[in-house]
Amino acid sequence: MSEPTRITELEPESRNDVSPSPEREGPPAPRTSPRTRRLILAGGLVALAVVIGLYFYYRNRVTTDDAQIDGDLYAISARVGGHVIAVDVENNQFVKKGQVLVRLDPTDYQVAVERAEADFENAVAHAEAFHVTVPITSVTSSSGISAAQAGVQQAQAAVAAAQKEYLAAQALIHQRQADVVKAQSDLRRYAALVKRGEISRQRYDHALATEQADAAALAAAQASALAARQKIAEAHAGLSLAEANLRNSMSGPERVSVSRAQADAARAAVKMAKANLDQAQLNLSYTTIRAPVDGIVGEKSIEPGENIQAGQALMAVVPVNGLYVTANFKETQLRYMRPGDPATIHVDAYDRDYKGHVLNIAGATGDRFSLLPPENATGNYVKVVQRIPVKIIFDPGQDPHHLLREGMSVEPTVITKR
Secondary structure (H helix, E strand, O other), X not given: OOOOOOOOOOXXXXXXXXXXXXXXXXXXXXXXXXXXXXXXXXXXXXXXXXXXHHHHHHOOXXXXXXXXXXXXXXXXXOOOOEEEEEEOOOOOOEEOOOOEEEEEOOHHHHHHHHHHHHHHHHHHHHHHHHHHHHHHHHHOOOOHHHHHHHHXXXXXXXXXXXXXHHHHHHHHHHHHHHHXXXXXXXXXXXXXXXXXXXXXXXXXXXXXXXXXXXXXXXXXXXXXXXXXXXXXXXXXXXXXXXXXXXHHOOOOHHHHHHXXXXXXXXXXXXXXXXXXXXXXXHHHHOOEEEOOOOEEEEOOOOOXXXXXXXXXXXXXXXXXXXOEEEEEXXXXXXXXXXXXXXXXXXXXXXXXXXXXXXXXXXXXXXXXXXXXXXXXXXXXXXXXXXXEEEEEEEOOOOOOOOOOOOOOEEEEEEEOOO
8 A cells, every 4th residue: 555645744933835915006196386386276266366357357348349330421413504614523432511512504594693782782772762762751741742743753763773674684685695696506516526427416496495485584584674674754754743743732541551561562672683693693592512521422413514404413422520339239138228327449441449338228129210120920930139320429520530431340349338
């Protein structure tokens, strides 16, 4: 038999061939220095202060990019008709207030002024004659001789007035004859030009109508002279009658009343003649068309040589002063906005800011002023934020070089008071 296996008991130190290794530890965690912690804390405080500052800075500022510069466009039109002899401006030209834009031929209106002056002087002469008659007649109403003498003086004044009227009619005849000669000369020249096709038939017809009108005016002036001569004869007849009345010593209270009525009528005639003279002088002044404001010319549609009518549009003047901003703010931005709030206006064209303030806020949203306002009673209503126009004007001295133009895009920012 084999010998039983002998198990030798190992020593306690050698029971395990490999002793358990202790657990491996990582590198020690870096420690934050006190200085770093202070820097982080300071940075956080600065960031918080910036956020708070931005909040308080922007909390009362409202802005929009739906805004543009507006102004009052001045449409220039003719107040009287006539022939254009000069146009002194071009499109995009800067003009000063009162600068001449267009000049019309003033000849016809100058003649009208002279005629009105003659009528006015004639009316004054009649009024002076009756003014002399009234006190004389009133004082001598009880005396036939004194009344007759007043009648003689009145008749003499009437003769003088008739003679003055006749002289004025003669002067008007000379003027009309000159107009006829000029018109006939123009007609002959235009007739030759229209045959060669150098001018339009319309211009020739206009010259023909002018010649006929001048001829008719000459005939009317001659008729007026004939009537004035007849008045002289009638005045002499009246003088003879007054002398007969003087001889007959006819008088009475009725003569005083008649004289006063004639004097009142003469004074009214003076006022009417003065009004006609003022109107003629105004029409003459309207032949020179001037700029109403400082601005820039645009939409010029007139050239020398054209015939225009009263009320015809000639050009437009865009003002360089008095410009303002129309800003369409959302209705939710108007909660604290009030007239007088200061505003900063950023102009895209020049990338700079201008100062201004809110003048007023429109009474309704923009769509209420549109040609076809929306109808929300159809059942298709969709709630959208509406925009309300706000008028912002520039502070004085913001645009000394007149760089701003109507229609420029701007971004206004209004500082509200809350």
